[in-house]
Amino acid sequence: MRLHNSKDHVECLDLHLKKLRISYYHGTWAHVEFSKFFLSNARVLESMVLDVQHDKVGYDWWTENQQRQLQLERRASICAQVDFTSDDCFDYLNETCKI
Template identity: 40%
Template structure:
């Protein structure tokens, strides 16, 4: 209980339960945060596909020192990572690089560019250097930079209940691109 005039402290939560049956996860984050995603990975240790839509440029996402011990103990089973509104800035590149360098089973990383990015061969080459794709943990991983100019500006599209609960496909999010736009 707080006294009158006192400020309420922010409520933090931790992931206490482990749900090994979850293999596909879609997140909408204002800022891309490796800390948040790693907490989800601890909660969902068998996660294979991760879809993230970000709205802002993001925080630092410096992980190399902080997560060295964690990477040794965390079995990253990620096969596919899709990042919508990729900006190629330090925050987004550091986030993606974590999976490039540590996901040994990674097959595909799709980086859908923010509408403000001008796609060019030079830009893609500089991103490959920034992401260190030559040092990738998975020999079969491929990296696709995609640019969709569909003019949609809404933060999150509508998904009706029937679509959200239709798990008849192996990847229910694959056909709901509009949900992420």
């Protein structure tokens, strides 16, 4: 059995990931670190959408705090857009609701 080289996995992420949507983003330490991994390694990333609870969107202090924690100035793709969106179907039931 051949084990995959972890560098190959990052290389694939680095060269191919253009769009990413993370649902149920709460802004916890784990969510921030998970998101930062993609922002730091995906050089061709164009768009990252973070779906958050509707009560967090609209609070500038929360969004600004998240942007600081995500260290957007250190992203691998300077063209990558990071958007916080709210989905009224945010009820943990795996229902999809397009905005």
